[in-house]
Amino acid sequence: MSTEPATPAPAPAPTLESRIHGCLLGGALGDSLGYAVEFEDIAGIRAKFGPSGLQDFAALDGGSHxxxxxxxxxxxxxxxxxxxxWANSGVGADTNACLWLAYLRWLATQxxxxxxxxxxxxPRWxxxxxVLKHRRAPGNACLSGLATGEMGTFYRPVNPDSKGCGTVMRSAPFGLVPYITAEAVYKLSSxxxxxxxxxxxxxxxxxVFSLLIHALASGLDLxxxxxxxxxxxxxxLLHQGEVPDPDLVARLEAALRLSSNGRLLNPEELVRELGEGWVAEEALAVALYAVLATAPAADRPEDGDPEAHFRAAVTLAVNHSGDSDSTASIAGNILGTFxxxxxxxxAxxxxxxxxxxxxxxxxxxxxLTAG
Known part of the structure; x- marks a missing residue:
């Protein structure tokens, strides 16, 4: 009779409902912790919270928004x-028009x-x-793009030169819609x-961010x-004639490479290698790095503690000189979905x-989606 300890059964996969709650709440947690230091550089963060920076909500005497x-x-x-x-009632609707109208209602709150x-x-629910009507440092391009009154498109862009992270930080929900193809997810998001x-x-x-969320919601590992x-x-997946943006590709490939070297970057190295996160490709790269670099070893996933991983990734994404709320929000979306x-x-x-x-x-x- 074998005396080998029994291998524990793997934890059941989260339900879609749990992933949706995890994604939205996890993003809000990262956003809230990061918002407390969004406009601080790392020297200021360390001066206020100690050498390790901001690690917990308990350090925020006045809480955070x-x-x-x-x-x-x-x-x-x-x-x-x-x-x-509209679709469930048998009526087709222009999804992007619905999103535009929703963003316009947000614009009015600002x-x-x-x-x-x-x-x-x-108005809707x-x-x-x-709490959604407070002005919390909204991105200039989000405000100005909506304020034109023009419904921007690929072929008729508003803010044609803007690549701020305001697109990435709001795009996790596109990946949470089940039973649609990756091509449809990408098109909705872009x-x-x-x-x-x-x-x-x-x-x-x-x-890309929405595709990542979609893959995680479908059961792929990180x-x-x-x-x-x-x-x-x-x-x-790109529009006809468009090529992958070289800065985006370079930042994301760097995030994959750096996350596998077995050593966590310090905040100065993080910014030097991946950027501060104010623009879209940097925000996604910093968040992706934070999630992957703090993950349990690929060959020993059983050693992982999901809550510890969430804390480690979010605090890594918070503590740098840059757009701390956006990078941490994206990291929280990713792990909450996973x-x-x-x-x-x-707590x-x-x-x-x-x-x-x-x-x-x-x-x-x-x-509406999980039944």
Whole structure:
């Protein structure tokens, strides 16, 4: 009779509902922790929180708020939900138009007049929450692109030279819609990015991020999902005649390479190698690096602790000189999708602003998609 200890059964895969909640709440947690230091350089962060920087919500005496990153992510959910509601009632709808109208309603919450030429849309459930009406350092391109009153497209771009990270940080929800192809996910995400940003890197980074979320929601592991999403840039998902943006490809390949060298970059090295995160390709690269570099060894996934991984990745994505809330928000979206909601630290959730609003949007999306 063998005395070998029994191999523990693998944990069951998270449900889609758990992944949706994990993605939206995880992104909000990263956003909130990072927003507390968004405009601080690493020297200022260390001076305030110690040599390791900001590691926990407990260090924030006054708490923290989520930023426009979470606001726009939830409005992305709302635009997708409206399109799904029309589809479920048997009526086809222009998904990008639904998203544009949702973003215009967000624009009105930021104290920016909605152009008179823009179509009127009645308020929806999301619009009733005051927490989503606070101005939390919204991106200039998101504001100016929507304020034109023009529905930006690939062929008629607004802000044609802008590649700010405002496209990436709001695009996780496109990957949470099941039963659609990777091609459809990429198109939804990149078309929605064109509503505010015209630079190829902004569109393509948003599309790759949504593909990564889609792959994780479909059950791929972190490394396979990352390679799959990045590889799709060369597989015909781009608009006809468009080529992969070289800066985006270089940053993402660097994130993969650096995450496998067995040593965590310090904050100065992180910025030098991958950037500060203010533009789309840098924000995605920093977040991807943070997630992969802190993951358990590929050959020993059983050694991993999902909550510890979430904490390590988010705090790595927070502590650098740059756009800390966006990089940490993207990292939180990724791991929340991968592990589901059980990876989220309970104490952090207790500190989260208005979790009922985020859970409310997650539950509504899950009801429309997960059954």
């Amino acid at each position: 989520f930023s426009d990153d979470t606001q726009l992510t939830l409005y992305t959910v709302d635009g997708l939900m409206e399109a799904l509601e 104290g920016v007049p909605v152009p008179e030429a823009a179509p009127f849309q009645p 999301i619009d009733s929450h005051e 078309d929605a990015a064109s509503l505010t940003h015209g630079h190829p890197a902004a569109r393509q980074a948003a599309g 490394h396979d999902a990352a390679r799959n999403a990045i590889g799709r840039l060369d597989e015909g 592990y589901g909601k059980d990876c989220l630290p309970a 952090w959730l207790d500190a989260l602003e208005a979790p009922e609003v985020i859970r409310g949007m997650a539950s509504r999306l899950a009801a």
